Amino acid sequence: MEVLVVSVNRLTEPVPVLPLGACAAAEAAERAGHRVRLLDLLSEGDPLGRLRAKLSRRRADVVGLSVRNLDNAEWSAPASYVPAAAQAVAAAKAAGARVVLGGAGVGVMAEALLARTGADAAVAGDGEDAFPAVLEALDSGGADPGAAVWRRPYSGPWRFPRLERWLDLKAYASRFAAVPVQTKRGCPFSCVYCTYPGIEGRDYRLCPPAEAAAEVERLGKVGARDVEFVDNLFNAPRDHALEVCEEVARRRPGLRLHSVDLSPLTLDDELLGAMEAAGFAGAGVTAESASDPVLERLGKGFGAADVHRAAEGLRRRRIPTMWVFLLGGPGETRATVAETLRFAETSLGPSDAAFFNVGVRVYPGTALEGIARDEGVLDGTEDLLDPTFYLSPALDPEWLLRTVNRAVGGNPRFLGPSMPLRWLLPLVRRVGYAAGLRPPLWRHSGRLRRLVTLPRRPT
Numbered sequence: 001m002e003v004l005v006v007s008v009n010r011l012t013e014p015v016p017v018l019p020l021g022a023c024a025a026a027e028a029a030e031r032a033g034h035r036v037r038l039l040d041l042l043s044e045g046d047p048l049g050r051l052r053a054k055l056s057r058r059r060a061d062v063v064g065l066s067v068r069n070l071d072n073a074e075w076s077a078p079a080s081y082v083p084a085a086a087q088a089v090a091a092a093k094a095a096g097a098r099v100v101l102g103g104a105g106v107g108v109m110a111e112a113l114l115a116r117t118g119a120d121a122a123v124a125g126d127g128e129d130a131f132p133a134v135l136e137a138l139d140s141g142g143a144d145p146g147a148a149v150w151r152r153p154y155s156g157p158w159r160f161p162r163l164e165r166w167l168d169l170k171a172y173a174s175r176f177a178a179v180p181v182q183t184k185r186g187c188p189f190s191c192v193y194c195t196y197p198g199i200e201g202r203d204y205r206l207c208p209p210a211e212a213a214a215e216v217e218r219l220g221k222v223g224a225r226d227v228e229f230v231d232n233l234f235n236a237p238r239d240h241a242l243e244v245c246e247e248v249a250r251r252r253p254g255l256r257l258h259s260v261d262l263s264p265l266t267l268d269d270e271l272l273g274a275m276e277a278a279g280f281a282g283a284g285v286t287a288e289s290a291s292d293p294v295l296e297r298l299g300k301g302f303g304a305a306d307v308h309r310a311a312e313g314l315r316r317r318r319i320p321t322m323w324v325f326l327l328g329g330p331g332e333t334r335a336t337v338a339e340t341l342r343f344a345e346t347s348l349g350p351s352d353a354a355f356f357n358v359g360v361r362v363y364p365g366t367a368l369e370g371i372a373r374d375e376g377v378l379d380g381t382e383d384l385l386d387p388t389f390y391l392s393p394a395l396d397p398e399w400l401l402r403t404v405n406r407a408v409g410g411n412p413r414f415l416g417p418s419m420p421l422r423w424l425l426p427l428v429r430r431v432g433y434a435a436g437l438r439p440p441l442w443r444h445s446g447r448l449r450r451l452v453t454l455p456r457r458p459t
């Protein structure tokens with residue numbers, strides 16, 4: 001069949017991300033014998049016009065719509081991307097194609113998204129086996145895909161799509177986007193708000209470390225300079241991360257490595273040393289809080305002492321770190337907010353930054369959904385496909401936002417929802433890259449913010 005895979009994600013914050021999953025789905029369809037094209041709508045001024053034009057130039061039997069983000073998960077400025085996905089479905093259908101949804105967003109809420117967009121079928125979770133199976137069902141069964149939502153966890157050999165075949169890696173690099181590599185799937189943790197076990201399953205599926213390192217090296221050969229591990233948590237299981245780093249270091253690819261999701265729990269000195277040797281230029285620690293009662297209620301599986309220990313370990317190494325916090329969750333009070341802000345003020349290394357998320361997105365089937373209902377934060381009438389948030393009833397939302405904004409305004413290395421000059425980001429990226437700045441962009445946030453807020457000379 002003629003298949004067009006479309007990545008509908010157009011969000012460029014905090015940085016644009018390469019549609020790795022869409023490429024994986026496209027290659028899976030190709031391996032199954034279909035003729036496949038990929039359309040990346042990230043930078044299209046008129047995305048629907050572009051989609052229509054592509055379909056009128058050459059028709060597609062099936063459009064595979066990759067929906068990564070349902071929304072921006074921002075409590076203070078929520079934006080839903082479901083309407084745009086529904087418009088893309090309608091445009092594809094009007095051009096005579098059948099539409100199959102896939103992508104991380106579908107893994108979060110497949111049935112609801114399918115109903116809202118009017119697509120023909122949806123793949124929740126891995127696409128490697130499921131997408132070819134849906135295509136086969138559509139090919140042999142006519143209009144009826146057989147089932148609305150397909151779930152087929154993939155357990156075959158680890159596969160890395162050849163991203164450079166489908167995407168312009170240089171264009172992404174110039175916007176500070178690192179090339180993604182996934183080295184595992186599955187998450188056994190029980191954070192109350194999180195969707196990862198739902199999307200990827202609870203059992204680990206690990207890419208052999210040598211294969212992961214070979215992919216990193218290969219990407220270097222096709223022009224990548226920054227590679228980002230996009231595992232749900234890079235350092236869990238800890239020994240797998242260690243082996244990946246050791247294998248990469250052995251190959252000396254000379255690339256800058258990144259990962260945004262590290263747990264403080266298993267961030268010991270041996271692993272940090274291996275990360276440094278492999279070429280890590282930036283790491284994100286998703287601590288969420290530095291306060292015990294909140295960490296406990298979030299179900300993080302670690303405490304404030306682990307957060308402090310990880311910070312000490314990181315300061316001894318030369319790995320710039322982005323600390324990611326989630327304020328306003330269950331158990332959060334003024335005192336716990338103060339404790340986390342104090343940690344950020346006092347524990348960051350000289351090249352570190354901190355990002356403060358405010359409010360917790362509630363996803364169906366998570367423990368947080370139950371907590372929100374029990375505490376009366378949700379009354380059961382909400383449609384969770386629309387951005388819906390939990391905020392601790394012990395806090396005044398305005399106080400929380402004001403407090404975070406004040407902290408962010410007062411510290412150039414703090415980033416948050418209402419960051420000063422946030423609208424300047426695309427320009428900062430363009431100018432910064434041309435001026436020789438390289439990822440991670442947040443590492444330069446202190447200097448950049450000081451630069452744009454320099455006191456004016458008295459006239």
Ligand code: B12
Binds near residue numbers: 025
């Ligand atoms: C790593 C990650 C990040 C990194 C990305 C780094 C990078 N260089 O890519 C960072 C931290 C930057 C990030 C940022 C954001 N993220 Co994020 N991220 C993830 C994470 C953990 C993994 C994504 C990934 O790359 N997976 C690996 C690939 C291979 O898997 P995949 O894309 O799912 O593709 C598979 C299937 O989905 C399927 N598939 C994919 N496309 C298609 C198409 C078809 C047709 C078919 C059939 C199948 C199919 O097959 C693929 C192979 O099996 C997911 C959670 C998760 N566990 O999935 C969240 C996740 C995608 N992120 C999410 C969000 C919200 C965001 C942000 C908006 C947060 C914010 N406010 O900053 C931003 C948006 C960034 C942007 N510009 O779009 C949400 C999206 C849900 C939602 N609420 O909308 C997720 C699901 C987490 C969550 N909260 O539930 N993220």
